[in-house]
Amino acid sequence: MMHADLIDQEDLLGHLKALGLQIPSGATAEQACEYAVRGLDTARANELRKMVKDMYTSGATVLPAVREAFDKQLLPALTQYHQTHSG
Numbered sequence: 153m154m155h156a157d158l159i160d161q162e163d164l165l166g167h168l169k170a171l172g173l174q175i176p177s178g179a180t181a182e183q184a185c186e187y188a189v190r191g192l193d194t195a196r197a198n199e200l201r202k203m204v205k206d207m208y209t210s211g212a213t214v215l216p217a218v219r220e221a222f223d224k225q226l227l228p229a230l231t232q233y234h235q236t237h238s239g
Contacts, residue, residue, distance in 0.1 A: 157212035164218050167207075171199050181217045185225035189233075197233050200226060 161181045168175050168188050173196075175184045188200060204222055207214055214222075 157210070159207050159210075159212050159214045159218055161215075161217055164221070167203050171196075171203065181221035182225055185221040185229075189226060189229035192229060192233050194237065197230055197237075201230055204230075 161184075164181050165175055165179065165184050168184055171188075173188050175187050179187065188196075204226065207218075
């Protein structure tokens with residue numbers, strides 16, 4: 153039987169906490185992403201962007217709840233931050 157690596161909500165919370173972010177226990181993936189982009193600065197934006205890239209390129213399957221949280225919360229906030237803080 154083949155074992156697939158999955159990135160679920162708990163993995164996401166673990167990654168965000170490893171970056172030093174204060175994420176409440178029991179937060180959903182979407183809530184965690186919402187907390188992650190509060191008070192966004194250049195260093196955090198770069199860390200979050202790298203985390204997302206690493207998750208998508210790791211070969212693991214990013215589960216729908218995590219992917220949706222990225223699409224609804226994290227990526228739009230990072231894009232907006234980059235647009236308002238570049239050049």
